[in-house]
Amino acid sequence: MTTTEAKQLLLDTHAEIKHIVTATAVMHWDENAEPYPPEQGAAARGAAQGYLYEKAFGLSISPQIKEALDLLTADPSGLDEYERDMVKIWKKSYDKNFKVPPAEIAALESVVSQAMQAWMKAKQSNDFDTMLPWYDKIFEFQHKMADYIGYNKHPYDALLDKFEEGMTVELCDAFFAQLREELVPLLAAVQASGRQPDDSFLRQACDTATQAALNHEVAEWMGLDFNRLQMGTTEHPFMLVIGRDDIRMTTHYYEDDLMSALFSTLHEGGHALYELNLPQALSPYGLDEAASTAFHESQSRTFENVFGRSRQLMPHLLEKLKKHFPQQFADVTSEQLYAAVNIAQPSLIRVEADELTYCLHIMLRYEMEKDIMERKLTAADLPRVWNEKMQAYFGITPPDDKSGCLQDTHWSSGLFGYFPSYALGNAFSAQLVAKMRESVDVDDCLARGDFAPLTAWLAQHVHVHGCRLTPSELIVAATGEPLNAKYYVDYLKQKFIAVYGL
């Protein structure tokens, strides 16, 4: 194999894998966006997805690929910088993954496809027991995966690293300790204030078709291009990449809680903008991907919280609400809306949690996943332990499992080690916007309802790099320093001290 042949093999194989990934992504959309496909067909669809995952995975770790990677790693002289990055990243993922047999991946995907169907029903009917065998199977897969991938100190490290390169239990323990130290007293002060803004005007019945019109308008306002993006509805909102020009995102419309869909549109829209701004020119090399899960979350949280819940943006949000729901919002002021969307209080549901308590929800899940990986917890323990922790951290006990351990899609979809990224994403978000303020008048943009300069900054400092930089390299490249939880803590303190007049 010559250098040229090796390079061409990588480019051609990447194109093949991309075709397969496009197909499996469409199947994922079909399975998870409304209208849901016929239930009895789930097993066959899952088997087909498993087959294709196995094929794609097999292509990426074939003996020819190993030969090409070894050759080009040893002598990268004939490669340009993009090809070098392609080789570097592929080699890293090869080394990480080549121990996992393709059949194992396929088996997990097949189980997951059925578990997702089961979870949707179990959550609806609040029936944890039907999920028990699925969680058992999926947790056992996680133990196997950790063993296949390998780790130095903790089996959970192997899974954390899948989503956030270099992340470990040691770093996470320290990160969450730092947040806990600052945020628990802040939440205590908020609760001690005895003040709680009125948000009853957000709980009025709002027709879901009108909500859909509002949310499409908000998506366009954000700069999302419907020639390259589709919005759908689902149980649990998500963003999905089908191709560089085909991004799908979903929301869930609740008749009596229109802000849920609105902030989920801002959130998923932030994810979508990252994908829509990744440079097309990086695609042939497979470098047109986000830096990490946490970086992806930093973009969604920036739009949902830092921008979407800012005092400056409120007049614009209110104007749109008044346009679509004139009666419901007739007497609401911008300041009332600002206070109502920034209430901090203990709550049951992570995706509905406020900015201040959000990380405590993540901490709970982090601790449980860690204990599962240490075999201190089994699937059967989930409801009890979940509820104990809820009581300990939030002072409340979920009335049922659908508001408790059944609420998230992650475990049924095989996502393990993913949750901590949400918290890291919030920290990245605050740090990025702090840096952005040095060159862009963020408050003025928000006050004018103009997202363009804000998105442009993110595109130029974050999106432009694709996955060429690791998350730790990217945060330094974009902000000039490593991850620093201080920006996040300062941001939260400043906001909630003001909202609650502490």
Place this chain on the structure above:
Amino acid sequence: MTTTEAKQLLLDTHAEIKHIVTATAVMHWDENAEPYPPEQGAAARGAAQGYLYEKAFGLSISPQIKEALDLLTADPSGLDEYERDMVKIWKKSYDKNFKVPPAEIAALESVVSQAMQAWMKAKQSNDFDTMLPWYDKIFEFQHKMADYIGYNKHPYDALLDKFEEGMTVELCDAFFAQLREELVPLLAAVQASGRQPDDSFLRQACDTATQAALNHEVAEWMGLDFNRLQMGTTEHPFMLVIGRDDIRMTTHYYEDDLMSALFSTLHEGGHALYELNLPQALSPYGLDEAASTAFHESQSRTFENVFGRSRQLMPHLLEKLKKHFPQQFADVTSEQLYAAVNIAQPSLIRVEADELTYCLHIMLRYEMEKDIMERKLTAADLPRVWNEKMQAYFGITPPDDKSGCLQDTHWSSGLFGYFPSYALGNAFSAQLVAKMRESVDVDDCLARGDFAPLTAWLAQHVHVHGCRLTPSELIVAATGEPLNAKYYVDYLKQKFIAVYGL
């Protein structure tokens, strides 16, 4: 390769191909059912579909498959009857297809995926010119396909045979001549009668959401199982098989023409019942497929026309219409509805055409496809020739191309040689129901609104065989004689003489 190995290779390869076909079917659904996916992503999705088609096709004609087929054809002694049929059918299709290079199939599929997007826009904006380059490309592909496949007398024979084994221009010319001889005088007599039933009550505004509820009810009434079937909406209704337990069908709701969706549900529902009743036990051998396109069409036409437009069923249809649209149907009688849904007259749109004129629409398309394959016609001639023929056969000229040559999805989706199957399907339908009447009291079942015995007869005499019999074998097995256009002509004569009091 031993006989056992050869057999196992075929079974395993069939399972692989089925996985890929499941994925491409889901992609087809995503592309063609509402909500339509982002337009800019169409090229990448088309390329992915092309890649997968090529893979599946490549698997089905690999050198190992050829070896296995040759071995088992030479010595089928170790095979049971299902395995023998699998080998026989695979060999036939191998011999027919192995001359078409996989890359050619992939190129066509990629073009088709983009042409479909273009067609949806061209039809909407009545812009034939934008379709011209796509039709040019697709027609050239048909010439190439005919040459690759080969034929004895006429290049069109190669394409006709793809959908209806053994069908030729010679047989079609004779078939259409027979219909023309009997139906043209009948239509003339209908027109000469000067009588035309009132159907104005069918043109009232009917909310599409209520129509959707009505159509779901009709689908359930037909015996369609929503655990195995999904109904969607689209520009041009279709039925699609994703898996044995995953059938998708669509309709198009028109605000001012509710019968369009209603009869399309009966039509696509007839297709779906065929697929839902194919024996699961035939699946491992790939024998769980319809006998032919025309046989598929015979099932849809039976439900849409022979049952759906029968005098006996009318009280039940009317009852459902009154339930969902009480005001619109308050004063309508069953006899008025029967007359209104059996109007015979010249019309522009094939899918909206009545039973009597339908075959003339097919004849027009058959003649044009034949002329295209003789290179007497090019894509640029389509609007002119279409309109000339409409004037000659129907006495009307389409006011625009979207009511003319742009109306059908077939040419933009690469379906060539398919149209004649619709006419043959009608003929099969009449012949099957004539036979059914010997053992089932069809009129009594319809009068009771009970589809179960009728579907059971079709399941036992048609569906049960899958594709183990050729269409000409199946019509003999089910009715005791070869295709006989007489049943169809008699059926139409009897109905329209009665409706028009001739």
